[in-house]
Amino acid sequence: MLLGCIGDDFTGSSDLANTLVKGGMATTQYCGIPQGKADADVEAGVVALKTRSVPVEEAVTQSLQALEWLKEQGCRQFFFKYCSTFDSTKAGNIGPVAEALSKALGASQVIVCPAFPGAGRTIYQGHLFVGDRLLNESGMEAHPLTPMTDPDIRRWLQYQTALSVGLVPFSDVRRGAEAIAEAMRRQDQAGHKLLVVDALQNEDLFAIGEAAADLPLITGGSGVALGLPENFRRKGLIGNRQVAWQGIDGPGAVLSGSCSRATRGQVAHYRANHPALEIDADALMAGDMTVAKASAWLAENLAAEPLVFSSAEPEVVGKAQQKYGLGELAHRIETFFAELAAEARRHGVRRLVSAGGETSGAVVQGLACEALQVGPEIDPGVPMLRVGGQDFGLALKSGNFGAEDFFAKALGMLKGTAG
Ligand SMILES: Nc1ncnc2c1ncn2[C@@H]1O[C@H](COP(=O)(O)OP(=O)(O)OP(=O)(O)O)[C@@H](O)[C@H]1O
Numbered sequence: 001m002l003l004g005c006i007g008d009d010f011t012g013s014s015d016l017a018n019t020l021v022k023g024g025m026a027t028t029q030y031c032g033i034p035q036g037k038a039d040a041d042v043e044a045g046v047v048a049l050k051t052r053s054v055p056v057e058e059a060v061t062q063s064l065q066a067l068e069w070l071k072e073q074g075c076r077q078f079f080f081k082y083c084s085t086f087d088s089t090k091a092g093n094i095g096p097v098a099e100a101l102s103k104a105l106g107a108s109q110v111i112v113c114p115a116f117p118g119a120g121r122t123i124y125q126g127h128l129f130v131g132d133r134l135l136n137e138s139g140m141e142a143h144p145l146t147p148m149t150d151p152d153i154r155r156w157l158q159y160q161t162a163l164s165v166g167l168v169p170f171s172d173v174r175r176g177a178e179a180i181a182e183a184m185r186r187q188d189q190a191g192h193k194l195l196v197v198d199a200l201q202n203e204d205l206f207a208i209g210e211a212a213a214d215l216p217l218i219t220g221g222s223g224v225a226l227g228l229p230e231n232f233r234r235k236g237l238i239g240n241r242q243v244a245w246q247g248i249d250g251p252g253a254v255l256s257g258s259c260s261r262a263t264r265g266q267v268a269h270y271r272a273n274h275p276a277l278e279i280d281a282d283a284l285m286a287g288d289m290t291v292a293k294a295s296a297w298l299a300e301n302l303a304a305e306p307l308v309f310s311s312a313e314p315e316v317v318g319k320a321q322q323k324y325g326l327g328e329l330a331h332r333i334e335t336f337f338a339e340l341a342a343e344a345r346r347h348g349v350r351r352l353v354s355a356g357g358e359t360s361g362a363v364v365q366g367l368a369c370e371a372l373q374v375g376p377e378i379d380p381g382v383p384m385l386r387v388g389g390q391d392f393g394l395a396l397k398s399g400n401f402g403a404e405d406f407f408a409k410a411l412g413m414l415k416g417t418a419g
């Protein structure tokens, strides 16, 4: 294994794995820190953790354990993947994890680049945009767990870390890899260790990737990984691995706990012509909605590729959080989806689409998967996944990813009949 990656959630990890696969690297996504050794033919390993919203110490400890395992597999470079919308609170985990990993690797000049132009996320003068809106006006300010109320990534990150945060501005990035490397050295000499790097288009990310060829640690969204496979190829360490997908037959279903704007659109679109069961927070907390009830409903509707969702408008989410507490409610909903995923498999489901990073982490834990083979892309940032050694296909969709018809498209592609 050459490139060792640590993802702070499961959808984000599959987004990164998708980029590496497209770059021609044989990539496996691990669900948590594996027990044994990785297969010898894996070139990039992505250890998916569920550390985006856990307490800081837990996120740091798990990330360092993942680093140790990746080092044992022989990795030469490491990548910390977080969200392209920098999902974190002021007291959040991105800074402390980046700091701990950089110390463990003796790394300075650590790139911080959440940009993902393919999904509309760009960075200019350290400010993160989603499409033509600043991050804090993009809908992310109403995120249920990590409301993003400040678009200045330098400022937000600085709340989270004692390391000094610097900037490699677009005026350097636009001049290519050498200018970027030089700007990073200057920032380092000026005492800045975590360097937010501007990026407006994929071309910038390829250049940043090239500039990062010899850096031990890179952090960011999947975009900044675009240029990394080529670094290994230039050194003759990898070829150009292509993945094929063998369709998976058997029933399909969709579970959605993401409340993002994009997911709410996908839910509305899909439920117009598929059976859908809405999980209401009050009903769940009162015990009127249970896994057993939802499981029975799922079994009855299996032939029509049913959807179970808790996705709701920000006002509804906000009221429920006030009533039950944010953490407690999220935990109850995630546990519900974890258990329902296991039930779905018991009923014979073989193709499962899950929407939302935290939700997908719970779903994969419910399915007790160890490793996921990464297949071709469904929509930007979302690949098809096959559970290692099983005829079971998954699509783990990040909240804001995917076109309106994503759910049906993903189920069709997993089956091998669409795409
Ligand atoms: N109706 C609801 N009321 C309150 N909280 C909810 C509701 N439905 C889901 N949640 C919680 O909101 C959180 C949604 O986060 P999740 O990561 O799954 O989606 P996302 O943030 O849109 O996706 P991503 O992280 O991939 O961008 C989960 O913890 C989920 O349990």
Ligand SMILES: O=C(O)[C@@H](O)C(=O)CO
Pocket: 009, 011, 012, 013, 015, 016, 082, 083, 084, 085, 116, 221, 222, 356, 357, 381, 398, 399
């Ligand atoms: O980077 C992104 O936007 C996604 O991969 C993600 O992490 C959302 O959970």
